[in-house]
Amino acid sequence: MNRQNKKIIILGGGTAGWITANLMATHWQDKGFEITLVESPDIGIIGVGEGSTPPLKGFMETIGVSEAEWMPECNATYKVGITFKDWSLKPGFTEYVHPFVAQPDQFTIPAFFHNSFLRRKGIDLEGHPDQFFLATEMIRQKLSPVAPENFPFEIAYGYHFDSGLLGQFLRRVAEQKGVRYKEATVAGAMLDAQGNIDHLKTTDGEVLKADLYVDSSGFRGNLIQQTLKVPFISCAESLFNDSAIVFPTEQEENFAPHTISKAMKYGWAWKIPLTNRNGNGYVYSSSFVDADKAETEIRAHLGLLDSDVETRQLKFKVGRVAQHWAKNCLAVGLSQGFIEPLEATALDMVQETVVRFIEAYNNGDYTDKYRDEFNNRISARFDAVRDYIVCHYRISSRRDTDYWIANSTNEKISQSLRSILQSWMAGKNITDELLNQNLDIYFPNVSWNCLLTGKGIYPDQQQLRPGSDLANKYKIEDIREFNRRCALNFGSHCEHLRMLQSI
Ligand SMILES: Cc1cc2nc3c(=O)[nH]c(=O)nc-3n(C[C@H](O)[C@H](O)[C@H](O)COP(=O)(O)OP(=O)(O)OC[C@H]3O[C@@H](n4cnc5c(N)ncnc54)[C@H](O)[C@@H]3O)c2cc1C
Structure with missing residues (x-):
């Protein structure tokens, strides 16, 4: 295929479409690609999806946008983690934070793992995650995670934002990068003899032709599901919410x-x-x-x-398509699938899909040489995220409704999740299990430990034993003091947001 003037049509102007447009325009700015985003004036965006994970910060940096530019326009705030309340009824474990891990946590994580491990062996140690992480202290004190310049550690954080405003902002940035915008409702797509998408047809009868099509049309999956008939693999039997x-x-x-x-x-x-x-x-x-x-x-x-x-x-429907890249079409966003929003992972998936696609497309000299590898990689990510989220429900100690009983007794979970839970309940170090399954790159060990200890999941024990000096080697007071002192470097969350608004 001729690389010059290769035409790309992105169908859909939700967050997924605009993130795709920005990443492609940035990474391929000198490649001569012509990128057009087509959006229906009649079909709205889903208008939710207001929480993110730390990679969104990397996205903004990649496309060259500062926090002072985008955050005030999108009514954005900072996010250092998620506080889970009432997922467990066990005394002492009715609330915990799943933090975004910050660099200073590297000093306290060994203590968390040590205590969490020995607590499962029946030793009376503090294993609740809220004692160990800087993010939890920031939440307690309502601090901004933006560190002063002289603070020598990285703090991972994400954002909350108005998804409609973010779309408008990203549209402007993409247009400045040369992305064209077209208002039209696509009525259908025609295939060529090889089964590739040949062109799109709008409700006005206009023909839109490209070499590569991105399907960001939301749950409809106009191109990937409706036109190319790529099967949808539901995970509704393990995730009941719809x-x-x-x-x-x-x-x-x-x-x-x-x-x-x-x-x-x-x-x-x-x-x-x-x-x-x-x-x-x-x-x-x-x-x-x-x-x-x-x-x-x-x-x-x-x-x-x-x-x-x-x-x-x-x-909404939960699951994913069998192939995210099929023929000359890449599905990005809700069209490629959705694992419910519990850990706010959807935009991370969008970013990962586009970045990995660009990498695969470049490496294959703008052919589909690495398509299978790409599809396997993205599907594995979906499945790993699914299992982490399913685990929230499976280990809940709530039994107050049929819903919670069905969730906590659901045997339709993956073998991968079953092995992690078995390993945990057998008092083993789950690091090995996660590494063996190559899962640590999705939700890391620390996240699994937070999820399980935060909900108080320990093997049944009659009575906890006091620990030896070796078992008690980490003093919780010292860890708290460490985090308290680290937190002294940070200012008020709301004041920082006001400062951004006044720039
Ligand atoms: C309840 C809920 C909560 C969520 N919370 C989070 C969260 O906290 N964090 C997170 O990361 N994600 C979350 N998500 C997911 C998030 O909302 C989406 O990933 C994100 O908004 C991207 O959506 P999209 O762009 O794929 O689709 P949409 O926003 O639905 O956009 C679809 C676009 O396609 C266009 N379109 C459709 N058909 C046609 C056609 N025939 N012709 C022309 N244009 C067409 C529409 O006009 C629109 O512009 C949540 C989702 C749900 C359902």
């Missing part, structure tokens, strides 16, 4: 840099702080509760029974 109610609430004076995920009777509710409002959502399973009852539950929980706040109901 619906969400979303609505805003007023922002508080002073808020912490975290997402809150609170377990509810039939799912869980998120609270995401933006500078002008909180984004809220109740993710639930329609097999266990109807929309009205779910709405009443979340309204009662937030004291909104008499409020006229408008809510929006969404349906």
Whole structure:
């Protein structure tokens, strides 16, 4: 294929489409590619997806955008982790933080692993993750994770943002990079004799032709699923949620840099702080509760029974396509699949898909030479994320509704997750299990340890034994003091956001 003037059409202007446009325009700026993003004026974006993971910071840096430029425009705030509430009923374990690991944590993680391991052997040691991580201290003190220049360690953080505003912002940046924008609704796609997409046809009868098509059309999967008929592999038998109610609430004076995920009777509710409002959502399973009852539950929980706040109901499907890159089409975003939003991993998946695609396409000299390798890699990532999220439900000690009973007794989990849980309950070091399965690159060991210790998952023991001096080698007070002193380097979260707004 001729590399010069290669035409790319990105179908869809949601966050996935605009992230793709920016990454392709940045990485291929001197390659002479012509990139056009086509978006329907009639089909809206999904309008959720307001929490992220640390790689989004790398994305903004790659496309050359500073926090002062994008954050105020998107009402963005910082995020250093997710606080999980009420997922476990075990005393002492009803709440924990899954932190984004910061460099200073390298000093305290050995103590966390040591205590967590020996606690599973029945020794009376503090194993709750909240004692060990700087992010937890930042959340407690509502601090901004942006370190002063003289602080010699990296702090990993993500963001919360208004997804609609982020899309508009990314569109402007992409257009500055030469991406063309076209408003049109695509009615269908025609295939050539080899089964590649030959052209798209709009509802106005216009023909849009390219060499490469990116399907970012959302859950519809217009090209990858409808045109190319790539099978969709559902994971609904291990993840029951398929619906969400979303609505805003007023922002508080002073808020912490975290997402809150609170377990509810039939799912869980998120609270995401933006500078002008909180984004809220109740993710639930329609097999266990109807929309009205779910709405009443979340309204009662937030004291909104008499409020006229408008809510929006969404349906979603969980799973992934069998191939993310098929023929001359790359699926990115909801069109390629969705593992429910519990760990806010969808945009990370978007980024990973596009970056790995660019790498594979470049290495294959702009052919599909590395397509299978690419597809295997992205599918493995989806499956690993799925298992980490399934684990949240499988190990919950809630039994208050059929929903939680079905989740916690669900045997339809992957062999991979089963092995991790068996290894953990046998008191083994799960590092080996994760390494053997090559899983450490998705959710690292520390995340698995947080998930399991945070919910108080320990082998049944009659009584905990006091530890020897060797077992007690790490003093929790010293670790707390270390994190407290590290935290002295950081300022107020809200003040930092105000400072960004005034630049
Ligand atoms: C309840 C819920 C909560 C979520 N929370 C998070 C989170 O916290 N963090 C996270 O990372 N992700 C989250 N996600 C996922 C996140 O919302 C998406 O990954 C993200 O918004 C990207 O969506 P998209 O661009 O793929 O699709 P969409 O936003 O649906 O965009 C689809 C685009 O395709 C266009 N289009 C569709 N059909 C046509 C056509 N025929 N012709 C022309 N244009 C067309 C539409 O106009 C639109 O521009 C959540 C998802 C759900 C359902």
